[in-house]
Amino acid sequence: MAEDMTPRTIDKRKLPELAGLIIAAGHRLYGPVRNGGEVTLTEIAEKPPLDFAYGNFKMSPKNFFLPQSEVICRFCGGDMLKDAVSAEEKKVLLGIRPCDARAVWLMDKVFLEEPGDFYYKQKRDSTILISAACLSPETTCFCTSVGGSPAGTEGSDILLFDLGKALLLDPASPRGEDFLNRFSEMTSEASKKQVSQKEQLAQEAASRLKKISLDGVAEKFARAFDSDLWAAPSQKCLGCGICTYFCPTCHCFDVTDETVREKGRRLRTWDSCMYPLFTLHASGHNPRPSQKERVRQRFMHKFSYSVQNHGELFCVGCGRCIKNCPVNLDLREVITR
Amino acid sequence: MSANVRTSEELKSAARKLFEEGKIDLLIGYERGTLPLRTTPCFITSAEEVDRLVWDGFCSNNLAAYLPHLFSKEGKPKGWQPPKVAIVAKGCDGRSIIGLVKEKQAPRENVIILGVPCRGIVDLKKVLRALDHKEPVSGEAAEDASVIVRLDGGKEIRLGRDEVLFDSCKDCPHPEAPVCDLHVRPEIPEKKAERDFTDVADFEAKSPRERWDYFVREISKCIRCYACRQACPNCYCATCFAEQTQPKWIGVGTDLSEVMIYHLGRIFHQAGRCVDCGACVRACPMSIDLRVFTRKMVKDVKELFGYEAGISVEEPPPLCTFKTDDDQSFITEP
Amino acid sequence: MNGDGNRNPYIPFPAKIEKITIENADRDIKTFKLAFLDEGHRRAFQYLPGQFAELSIFGKGESPIGIASSPTEEGYLLFTVKKVGVVTSDLHNSEEGRVIGVRGPLGKPYPVEAMEGKNVVIIGGGFAFTTLRSTIRYLLAPENRRRIKNLTCIYGARSPGELIYKEELKEWQGSEDIEMYVTVDKGDESWTGREGFVPTVLKEVAPSSENAIALVCGPPIMLKFTFPMLLGLGFPPEMIVVSLEMRMKCGIGKCGRCNIGNLYVCKDGPVFTYQQLQSLPAEY
Numbered sequence: 001m002a003e004d005m006t007p008r009t010i011d012k013r014k015l016p017e018l019a020g021l022i023i024a025a026g027h028r029l030y031g032p033v034r035n036g037g038e039v040t041l042t043e044i045a046e047k048p049p050l051d052f053a054y055g056n057f058k059m060s061p062k063n064f065f066l067p068q069s070e071v072i073c074r075f076c077g078g079d080m081l082k083d084a085v086s087a088e089e090k091k092v093l094l095g096i097r098p099c100d101a102r103a104v105w106l107m108d109k110v111f112l113e114e115p116g117d118f119y120y121k122q123k124r125d126s127t128i129l130i131s132a133a134c135l136s137p138e139t140t141c142f143c144t145s146v147g148g149s150p151a152g153t154e155g156s157d158i159l160l161f162d163l164g165k166a167l168l169l170d171p172a173s174p175r176g177e178d179f180l181n182r183f184s185e186m187t188s189e190a191s192k193k194q195v196s197q198k199e200q201l202a203q204e205a206a207s208r209l210k211k212i213s214l215d216g217v218a219e220k221f222a223r224a225f226d227s228d229l230w231a232a233p234s235q236k237c238l239g240c241g242i243c244t245y246f247c248p249t250c251h252c253f254d255v256t257d258e259t260v261r262e263k264g265r266r267l268r269t270w271d272s273c274m275y276p277l278f279t280l281h282a283s284g285h286n287p288r289p290s291q292k293e294r295v296r297q298r299f300m301h302k303f304s305y306s307v308q309n310h311g312e313l314f315c316v317g318c319g320r321c322i323k324n325c326p327v328n329l330d331l332r333e334v335i336t337r
Numbered sequence: 338m339s340a341n342v343r344t345s346e347e348l349k350s351a352a353r354k355l356f357e358e359g360k361i362d363l364l365i366g367y368e369r370g371t372l373p374l375r376t377t378p379c380f381i382t383s384a385e386e387v388d389r390l391v392w393d394g395f396c397s398n399n400l401a402a403y404l405p406h407l408f409s410k411e412g413k414p415k416g417w418q419p420p421k422v423a424i425v426a427k428g429c430d431g432r433s434i435i436g437l438v439k440e441k442q443a444p445r446e447n448v449i450i451l452g453v454p455c456r457g458i459v460d461l462k463k464v465l466r467a468l469d470h471k472e473p474v475s476g477e478a479a480e481d482a483s484v485i486v487r488l489d490g491g492k493e494i495r496l497g498r499d500e501v502l503f504d505s506c507k508d509c510p511h512p513e514a515p516v517c518d519l520h521v522r523p524e525i526p527e528k529k530a531e532r533d534f535t536d537v538a539d540f541e542a543k544s545p546r547e548r549w550d551y552f553v554r555e556i557s558k559c560i561r562c563y564a565c566r567q568a569c570p571n572c573y574c575a576t577c578f579a580e581q582t583q584p585k586w587i588g589v590g591t592d593l594s595e596v597m598i599y600h601l602g603r604i605f606h607q608a609g610r611c612v613d614c615g616a617c618v619r620a621c622p623m624s625i626d627l628r629v630f631t632r633k634m635v636k637d638v639k640e641l642f643g644y645e646a647g648i649s650v651e652e653p654p655p656l657c658t659f660k661t662d663d664d665q666s667f668i669t670e671p
Numbered sequence: 672m673n674g675d676g677n678r679n680p681y682i683p684f685p686a687k688i689e690k691i692t693i694e695n696a697d698r699d700i701k702t703f704k705l706a707f708l709d710e711g712h713r714r715a716f717q718y719l720p721g722q723f724a725e726l727s728i729f730g731k732g733e734s735p736i737g738i739a740s741s742p743t744e745e746g747y748l749l750f751t752v753k754k755v756g757v758v759t760s761d762l763h764n765s766e767e768g769r770v771i772g773v774r775g776p777l778g779k780p781y782p783v784e785a786m787e788g789k790n791v792v793i794i795g796g797g798f799a800f801t802t803l804r805s806t807i808r809y810l811l812a813p814e815n816r817r818r819i820k821n822l823t824c825i826y827g828a829r830s831p832g833e834l835i836y837k838e839e840l841k842e843w844q845g846s847e848d849i850e851m852y853v854t855v856d857k858g859d860e861s862w863t864g865r866e867g868f869v870p871t872v873l874k875e876v877a878p879s880s881e882n883a884i885a886l887v888c889g890p891p892i893m894l895k896f897t898f899p900m901l902l903g904l905g906f907p908p909e910m911i912v913v914s915l916e917m918r919m920k921c922g923i924g925k926c927g928r929c930n931i932g933n934l935y936v937c938k939d940g941p942v943f944t945y946q947q948l949q950s951l952p953a954e955y
Contacts, residue, residue: 069591117681241563245562258590276575322371327398
């Protein structure tokens, strides 16, 4: 796809102007903002940062497509109120990493599959994803082991490379190409030299990543369902849910009704298979009664069932679960064992 | 550094002996983690595995959190007997264990508390801030909790105790578990003076507006992941009040008022039980300052009832007992 | 199923409760007769036996309930609901005339095409009999009855008071089109019928497995003993069909909750063959 769309470049110093044009065109622009060492994806009103040398955002952009808390509909008494669903604003996400973009591509397979998820689709259709190729992966990253790469294009509309003085903008989807065309006066065609520079940077970044062997992991996991090996990692799991909340592909949610007197709303909120209440039947029966079954479920879903259902591993190697786990339960360790 | 190594060796030989004498089925301790500066809880069941154990200023998790589930009868097969468990305990962890024993979540005779001398735990969030969020490649903690950290490229940085010590450890009067079955290093470190609550008093002196704004700012960061609850040894309810549906006390969304009630409710449920171990704060991925609430709880209980959680098995918990000379000021002068 | 690509699958359609019938002696199982308010919704709700719908009560939530009526019963839907939690309790407190929401039809139905030309054996236990009622009514309709061979049904409950659809059971016991066996685990003074657990009665009746398909629906304990019995009678695993229950929320395979292995009970089920279950992890 990217071969027949020509990459463009823009001088870094002109990025603020481009940002201004994007905002003026009616898009809300979100980009990397440094906050005392941490980088978060925040709305930029004016000057965008020119720095793409961070590791990754603390939280994944999952919130933009599947918010932590989202209203499905509002009601009063027994009746649903009309216009319970509001229109979505146009957004541009600038600077997300290819692993997170790939995660969105994976979530598309679940949420856009028939019957399509109305709310997800609305947000997806109104958001442009400009990923920034990852030139300095962290030690907890392992995207190349799960089918991704620091310069991967799945899920992105445009892939951006920081070439030092200039930024190379590689369209990665028809929508991305369209978007670039709209601002074509700001950019120029990339030179052959720049294109080869980008290739070199991408290769260097990929070579820095340690590979974990995941050959045949889906079948191996499926065969190991009843194995005792699940007991050890689940013993120290606290069941806190942090891994699922920070994971860019974990998408389990809960639907609950909330009311104040008669008025109320039906909410969709993040849920986690790590919680015991997740599969608790009203009768009291729980098919996953202990942490062992729940830890096993998370791994089976990501590395085995997803392959059976969608042909892909549902892990993008971003490493957030490893960094944030309070008991240092390392996904990589569990897989290799 | 060498003091930590000595403690680790003593711990390993004590553990080995316990297994060889058949006194325990399981030992819960710490082993080296997969990331620099991290340790991770380990569960060992034989003398051969004892060499995995480590002890240093990175051993932050409160291991008592694993006890209620180990001893709970729910879901266990018929004829199940509670295991004999040895558990490595810092001062705060040891107090949590005693608290659980008092609440009948762990039978005292089945728990062997291995008291380790703790000079304080390293706050990894502070280390990262000091390094401007550059990833360390490796590092060690000295016995006084100062650290040496190495970055990519070989640069070595020393960070002093004051820069990296976890806040609860600053005025902790219990370097070793007050009740323990085995002192891993019999030379008990000197007990410090009583806790200094000036930080709480300073905060209390602020105006209601200032305090409320601070609460709002901190609680707004919450993503309802419940890590604070799961990491806390005292939170062992089968269904937390925050998730009950019959009746539904609060919703599950991120509405500020509901999240506020979740935190305040959870912390109030800790009154007289919280040992200020900081597990909740360490677990929180959003770095919410939960201790602003918990410290106030601990201070109030100390001042009103002269009680500190987990010091003795016999002392009855203040919120379960009534004495005629109990301080009633919180009712008469709230 | 609704094929409208732009429709929001999370929004229920309103339906009025036209009649409420109490089914059991303990009075905690009721059958609700529902009719859509909108003619278009009613026409679009095309279903087959075995499917379910999410009954939606604003302010309380949703509950996945098997459809008890057969598509041959026109103009209304029947749902038999046991009072177990927040939503079902509120539903039980309803009066006739109340409007609630219905989202569906959801799930895969019983394999009616596979029944063509075969002997059909239906085995149900307790309150799980609801979708089997749908199946029996469907198969007894003349245009369907002539397409299958013998129709046998074994249905049991803990006690006579717990039997549901009592009037229809009597009707079926007197019918020539179906061999109906009703049993209870333990009778009472007035009970003159059979006594015995469903798997035991199955063994006594011993329906032939030749050219036959068995549909099973019941509590886990009944399933545990019925499967080996059926296999013992010679039913091949792909000819044993079961409907499972699981905690559900979205009902359309997105919220990740109701899976057994890689299959979602709401979307790939709730009807599975025993052969499928054998290849899935035993997590239900």
